[in-house]
Amino acid sequence: MNNKNQITSQEEFFMNIAIEEAQMGDFPFGSVIEKNGKILSKGHNLGIKLNDPTAHAEMMAIRNYTAHYPAENLMDATIYSTGEPCPMCAAALIWCGIGHIVYASSIEELSSHINQIMISCDTVLDSANFRKTKITGGVLKNEAIRLFKK
Amino acid sequence: MNNKNQITSQEEFFMNIAIEEAQMGDFPFGSVIEKNGKILSKGHNLGIKLNDPTAHAEMMAIRNYTAHYPAENLMDATIYSTGEPCPMCAAALIWCGIGHIVYASSIEELSSHINQIMISCDTVLDSANFRKTKITGGVLKNEAIRLFKK
Numbered sequence: 001m002n003n004k005n006q007i008t009s010q011e012e013f014f015m016n017i018a019i020e021e022a023q024m025g026d027f028p029f030g031s032v033i034e035k036n037g038k039i040l041s042k043g044h045n046l047g048i049k050l051n052d053p054t055a056h057a058e059m060m061a062i063r064n065y066t067a068h069y070p071a072e073n074l075m076d077a078t079i080y081s082t083g084e085p086c087p088m089c090a091a092a093l094i095w096c097g098i099g100h101i102v103y104a105s106s107i108e109e110l111s112s113h114i115n116q117i118m119i120s121c122d123t124v125l126d127s128a129n130f131r132k133t134k135i136t137g138g139v140l141k142n143e144a145i146r147l148f149k150k
Numbered sequence: 151m152n153n154k155n156q157i158t159s160q161e162e163f164f165m166n167i168a169i170e171e172a173q174m175g176d177f178p179f180g181s182v183i184e185k186n187g188k189i190l191s192k193g194h195n196l197g198i199k200l201n202d203p204t205a206h207a208e209m210m211a212i213r214n215y216t217a218h219y220p221a222e223n224l225m226d227a228t229i230y231s232t233g234e235p236c237p238m239c240a241a242a243l244i245w246c247g248i249g250h251i252v253y254a255s256s257i258e259e260l261s262s263h264i265n266q267i268m269i270s271c272d273t274v275l276d277s278a279n280f281r282k283t284k285i286t287g288g289v290l291k292n293e294a295i296r297l298f299k300k
Contacts, residue, residue: 052216053245054209066202087274088241094268095203095238118244119269119277124237127269 007139010037011102014080015140017042019104019147022057022082027114028147031057033065033098035077041065057081058089062096074098082144083110084137090124093133100134101125104144113148157289160187161252164230165290167192169254169297172207172232177264178297181207183215183248185227191215207231208239212246224248232294233260234287240274243283250284251275254294263298 014034022030025044033040043060047053058081065074075097079085084106085093093101107117125133164184172180175194183190193210197203208231215224225247234256235243243251257267275283 050216051221052213053221053247054212054216054242059204062204063202066200066204071201071203086241086245087237087277088245089238091236091238091241091268092204095236097203115280117277117279118241119274124269127237127267129267130265 007136011080011136011139014039014078015082015102015104016143018057018080018082019140019143022144022147025057028150029057029081029083031061031079031081033061033074033077033079035073040069040073040077054088056086056089057083058085059092062092071096078102080139082147083107085121087118087121087124090121091128094125094128094131097131098133100136102136102139104137104139105141106137109141109145110148113145157286161230161286161289164189164228165232165252165254166293168207168230168232169290169293172294172297173300175207178300179207179231179233181211181229181231183211183224183227183229185223190219190223190227204238206236206239207233208235209242212242221246228252230289232297233257235271237268237271237274240271241278244275244278244281247281248283250286252286252289254287254289255291256287259291259295260298263295 018030018032022028026048027045029045041064046055076099078100081103084103168180168182172178176198177195179195191214196205226249228250231253234253
């Protein structure tokens with residue numbers, strides 16, 4: 001995983017948009033999928049409104065995209081998520097061929113707010129024998145944690 | 151994990167329905183969600199038809215259900231899947247509160263047909279600190295593997 005001093009201003013730019021998106025969520029999680037500087041889709045948690053426990057921000061960003069455009073375009077895109085993706089979202093992003101996952105706060109950092117732990121995103125990504133996905137954590141993590149205090 | 155001699159005739163009954171379902175899939179995977187002897191939903195792989203790499207049989211069974219009924223009803227249901235759920239599907243089933251996952255062939259047993267390995271379903275289930283999900287493998291596994299030879 002990259003450490004904080006490798007975080008780029010582009011990563012902060014798109015994470016800020018993910019943080020805006022999170023504020024519309026049933027739980028304060030938001031995601032933005034970007035490629036070549038262009039936003040392909042956004043998503044926020046709709047677990048309650050859609051009555052669907054799998055409607056995490058990352059899954060909604062994927063669904064919002066694949067509902068209209070070829071999934072192939074997601075290959076080598078980057079996703080910005082306000083929280084570390086759970087194993088469902090991490091593996092979904094692998095299946096979509098996303099090249100880079102950038103998140104704000106880790107599951108561990110959010111554990112006082114969401115006491116629901118599963119294996120780390122890193123573990124899921126490392127286990128995939130058919131695709132290598134880059135991961136960067138900690139981009140605007142304090143801002144993302146603050147969403148839980150509102 | 152249970153071993154083969156603990157497999158029940160009910161598990162074989164519903165797995166046979168999952169195998170029928172698999173034959174409609176873009177890839178030969180099928181799932182059936184059952185509770186109290188009643189089928190709540192079915193799903194097969196629609197990755198190509200829906201242009202959605204996350205449209206695995208288990209995800210489709212969940213989506214087919216939550217599109218019409220309260221997700222709460224999935225609590226303590228059982229899912230029968232012709233293949234061991236990938237981390238995306240395993241975690242999605244945890245989020246839905248599914249009590250028991252029954253699968254036919256393991257990812258390892260299918261590895262000569264699908265050379266795409268991620269961490270095992272067991273590992274994902276064991277890591278969840280907020281829910282315990284039972285798992286049984288090997289129910290009609292030869293029949294499920296045979297689907298790949300058609």
